[in-house]
Amino acid sequence: xxxxxxxxxxxxxxxxxxxxxxxxxxxxxxxxxxxxxxxxxxxxxxxxxxxxxxxxxxxxxxxxxxxxxxxxxxxxxxxxxxxxxxxxxxxxxxxxxxxxxxxxxxxxxxxxxxxxxxxxxxx
Numbered sequence: 001x002x003x004x005x006x007x008x009x010x011x012x013x014x015x016x017x018x019x020x021x022x023x024x025x026x027x028x029x030x031x032x033x034x035x036x037x038x039x040x041x042x043x044x045x046x047x048x049x050x051x052x053x054x055x056x057x058x059x060x061x062x063x064x065x066x067x068x069x070x071x072x073x074x075x076x077x078x079x080x081x082x083x084x085x086x087x088x089x090x091x092x093x094x095x096x097x098x099x100x101x102x103x104x105x106x107x108x109x110x111x112x113x114x115x116x117x118x119x120x121x122x123x
Contacts, residue, residue, distance in 0.1 A: 002026035002112045004095050009117030012085055016121070020080040022095030022114060033100045034071060034078045035110060038091035038119075045094065045107055049080060052103040060105075085121045092116040 008020040022034065035050035049059045049069040057069050068081040078095060096110035104110060 002032065002097050004097060004112055004114035006093065006095050006114040006117040009093060009119045011120045011122060014086055014121055014123050016085050017081070017083045018085065018119060020082065020093055020095075020117060020119070022078040022080075024076045024078070024097060027099075030073050031099050032097040032112075033103055034069075035096045035098075035104060036067075036069060036078075036080045037094045037096060037107060038089075039094070039116075040088075040091040043091075047105045047107070048093070050103045050105055051078065053101065056103055058103045058105060082119070085119075087121045087123045090119060090121050092118050 003025045005023045012018055030053055033052045036048040037045050038048050039045040047060050048063055051057050051069045051071050066084050071078045094116045095114045097112040098110045
């Protein structure tokens with residue numbers, strides 16, 4: 001079992017930056033692939049980025065070059081650096097974890113989820 005807690009969301013002006021954090025506790029953090037998903041009002045939860053236990057990364061096309069995912073094994077924490085934010089990035093952002101050697105991009109591939117953190121980008 002693993003517990004995930006997101007933080008770092010908030011209100012930011014368009015063009016600004018935020019860094020989200022996902023603190024993991026429970027089983028060995030390094031055994032997990034980790035991912036970020038987001039859900040805007042009235043929309044399905046969508047994949048944003050993922051990082052494998054070996055730190056391989058993959059991004060949704062919509063955030064390539066804009067967001068950076070990383071993880072700190074010593075702190076059991078994953079990050080999402082979000083730059084040049086746009087109003088369409090407004091959503092609740094969720095972190096997720098799964099024991100796997102891959103880098104899953106689908107919601108159903110992840111067993112563990114955080115409670116989400118709200119990101120609002122004002123125009």
